[in-house]
Amino acid sequence: MNRIIKVFAPVLLALVVSPALAESVKIGFVNGQRVVNESPQAKRAKLKLEKEFEKRDQELQQMAKRLQAMQENLDKNGVTMAESERRTKEREFSELNREFQRKQREFREDLNLRQNEELAAIFERANKVIKQVAEAEKFDLIVQEAVYFSPRIDITDKVIKALSNETAPAAK
Numbered sequence: 001m002n003r004i005i006k007v008f009a010p011v012l013l014a015l016v017v018s019p020a021l022a023e024s025v026k027i028g029f030v031n032g033q034r035v036v037n038e039s040p041q042a043k044r045a046k047l048k049l050e051k052e053f054e055k056r057d058q059e060l061q062q063m064a065k066r067l068q069a070m071q072e073n074l075d076k077n078g079v080t081m082a083e084s085e086r087r088t089k090e091r092e093f094s095e096l097n098r099e100f101q102r103k104q105r106e107f108r109e110d111l112n113l114r115q116n117e118e119l120a121a122i123f124e125r126a127n128k129v130i131k132q133v134a135e136a137e138k139f140d141l142i143v144q145e146a147v148y149f150s151p152r153i154d155i156t157d158k159v160i161k162a163l164s165n166e167t168a169p170a171a172k
Helices: 002-024 032-038 040-077 083-136 156-165
Strands: 027-029 141-143
Touching: 032 040, 032 083, 032 156, 040 083, 040 156, 083 141, 083 156
Parallel strands: 027 141
Antiparallel strands: none
């Protein structure tokens, strides 16, 4: 009997004490996707990337229009062209199409790389702000991903506001 008490006493004590401890733990939730979508740093990064890749995007659009015009010309006049002329035009179209595909792939890769770099910087800054909010408001735990969370523990707006209050970095 004494042995049973020794085994079950800690278990019973843990069951009684756990709810009391849980009530004293302050937990918060941050929606990382909202921070990325709504923070001023994210908006600045988006504009920066658009400006950085604008010229290449326009070049790709012009190349796509040239390809479309070449295809339409081949479809419309291919039957009436001389065989050698048609083959030359098809070869020119194929070469331009390959170049377009290559440039488009490079564009996407470069854009993805730069987006990831900007996102990493935003997440790094957001994590610092989250830590500052957690320390200032004495949170014990901040969670960034959850299946469910109560709106009363959501501190996303506080984090976005804190990020908004930061001074903008000098333009490069």
